[in-house]
Each structure stands twice: as C-alpha cells, then as structure tokens.
Amino acid sequence: MADFDHPRFEDFPEVTLAHPVVVQGVAMPAGSRGVIMAAWADGRACEVEFETPATSC
Numbered sequence: 001m002a003d004f005d006h007p008r009f010e011d012f013p014e015v016t017l018a019h020p021v022v023v024q025g026v027a028m029p030a031g032s033r034g035v036i037m038a039a040w041a042d043g044r045a046c047e048v049e050f051e052t053p054a055t056s057c
Contacts, residue, residue: 015033037049
C-alpha cells in the first residue's frame with residue numbers, strides 16, 4: 001500500500017466542511033461545523049457528527 005500523505009484524522013477535533021456534500025439525502029453546505037467522533041483505518045477514514053447544517057456558505 002502506498003504511503004498516505006494527507007493529514008490523518010483523530011478523534012474529537014472540530015471540523016468545518018470546505019465543500020458541500022450530500023449524505024443519505026441530507027445536504028450539508030460548505031461551512032457546516034461538526035466533530036470527528038471516531039477515526040478508523042489508521043486515521044484514513046472518520047465519522048463526523050454535525051449538530052445542524054450551516055444556513056449560508
């Protein structure tokens with residue numbers, strides 16, 4: 001497997017979406033803030049919990 005040159009995710013830092021995404025039919029606009037609740041695969045994947053989506057970009 002090739003080296004992973006992106007920052008690795010860690011549990012519990014606050015994050016902000018740089019780009020809009022749609023997850024399970026819910027639109028999350030750029031600027032939405034959340035917290036990484038869990039990181040897996042040596043920090044290559046994570047689960048983010050969002051309180052509410054941002055209302056503007």
